Amino acid sequence: MVWLNGEAKPLEGKTLREVLEELDVDLSRVAVLLNEEAYPGRELPHRVLKEGDVVEVVTLMQGG
Amino acid sequence: MDTWKVGDIELKSRLILGSGKFRDFGVMREAIKAAEAEVVTVAIRRVEARMPGHVGLLEALEGVCLLPNTAGARTAEEALRIARLGRVLTGERWVKLEVIPDPTYLLPDPVETLRAAERLLQEGFVVLPYIGPDLVLAKKLAALGTATVMPLAAPIGSGWGVRTRALLELFAREKASLPPVVVDAGLGLPSHAAEVMEMGLDAVLVNTAIAEAEDPVAMAEAFRLGVEAGRKAYLAGPMRPREVASPSSPTEGVPLGGPKR
Numbered sequence: 399m400v401w402l403n404g405e406a407k408p409l410e411g412k413t414l415r416e417v418l419e420e421l422d423v424d425l426s427r428v429a430v431l432l433n434e435e436a437y438p439g440r441e442l443p444h445r446v447l448k449e450g451d452v453v454e455v456v457t458l459m460q461g462g
Numbered sequence: 463m464d465t466w467k468v469g470d471i472e473l474k475s476r477l478i479l480g481s482g483k484f485r486d487f488g489v490m491r492e493a494i495k496a497a498e499a500e501v502v503t504v505a506i507r508r509v510e511a512r513m514p515g516h517v518g519l520l521e522a523l524e525g526v527c528l529l530p531n532t533a534g535a536r537t538a539e540e541a542l543r544i545a546r547l548g549r550v551l552t553g554e555r556w557v558k559l560e561v562i563p564d565p566t567y568l569l570p571d572p573v574e575t576l577r578a579a580e581r582l583l584q585e586g587f588v589v590l591p592y593i594g595p596d597l598v599l600a601k602k603l604a605a606l607g608t609a610t611v612m613p614l615a616a617p618i619g620s621g622w623g624v625r626t627r628a629l630l631e632l633f634a635r636e637k638a639s640l641p642p643v644v645v646d647a648g649l650g651l652p653s654h655a656a657e658v659m660e661m662g663l664d665a666v667l668v669n670t671a672i673a674e675a676e677d678p679v680a681m682a683e684a685f686r687l688g689v690e691a692g693r694k695a696y697l698a699g700p701m702r703p704r705e706v707a708s709p710s711s712p713t714e715g716v717p718l719g720g721p722k723r
Contacts, residue, residue, distance in 0.1 A: 421509065428551075429551045457551065460482045461505025461507075
């Protein structure tokens with residue numbers, strides 16, 4: 399299983415880009431944390447996800 | 463020109479706005495304009511599938527400097543993670559550091575904040591830490607090289623006003639050994655903002671008091687005026703309070719219709 403935004407999902411074998419395409423988000427407006435490395439949505443490393451990977455996909459929100 | 467600096471960024475406005483809780487982006491944008499704010503904070507959150515994310519938010523915040531925060535972090539490690547993502551999203555090196563373990567009072571964790579600040583500074587961040595009104599902690603953060611210290615006036619979103627005044631006065635007294643002091647959290651009225659500016663502190667950060675006002679745009683303007691009034695009063699050199707009254711009119715020559723007093 400791969401942890402995607404806090405939920406365990408069977409995403410092993412997929413690339414980061416494929417996962418983001420399935421989320422259907424605007425790549426220019428997200429950042430991705432793969433394990434502890436942060437990447438802009440448009441500059442994702444070509445990386446096939448494997449068991450135990452932790453992926454966070456985030457964006458800016460209103461906040462004080 | 464009366465300016466102040468956060469790191470190497472020179473600012474005219476001493477009112478930083480939080481972007482949370484506004485009912486829509488249009489009101490938020492108008493409020494930012496009325497406040498004449500140059501810096502606005504934003505949060506970092508997970509996206510949901512097929513959610514537009516911050517569509518419209520960036521457009522509404524065009525022309526201001528975005529200051530990403532680490533709100534939601536309960537530990538230094540979480541704050542570091544959020545800060546790195548904020549840097550990627552905004553392209554900015556600065557971060558409003560918040561490490562808050564307790565959701566009831568939303569008080570910042572001094573130990574984790576200090577740890578996170580140290581790591582963030584090593585990674586090249588410009589750090590604006592949110593802290594309790596703790597001068598010892600503020601000096602430790604200053605020694606590390608944070609760009610500001612941001613002591614609270616009262617708990618976040620409470621609107622209680624300057625409940626920590628006695629301790630903030632120590633910050634004012636020790637200004638020379640501190641980076642700019644930005645009073646963050648708990649201000650509910652423009653008079654609260656004026657009060658801390660009159661003390662000689664450098665700036666305020668306001669969110670809930672403006673966003674939750676019936677008319678956020680008018681309240682943003684009122685806060686701008688409060689900050690400006692307080693700052694001008696500080697620069698003007700306030701009188702010293704006396705223990706007894708002091709007449710404003712001459713005491714001699716009062717036409718009493720009788721003998722001189």
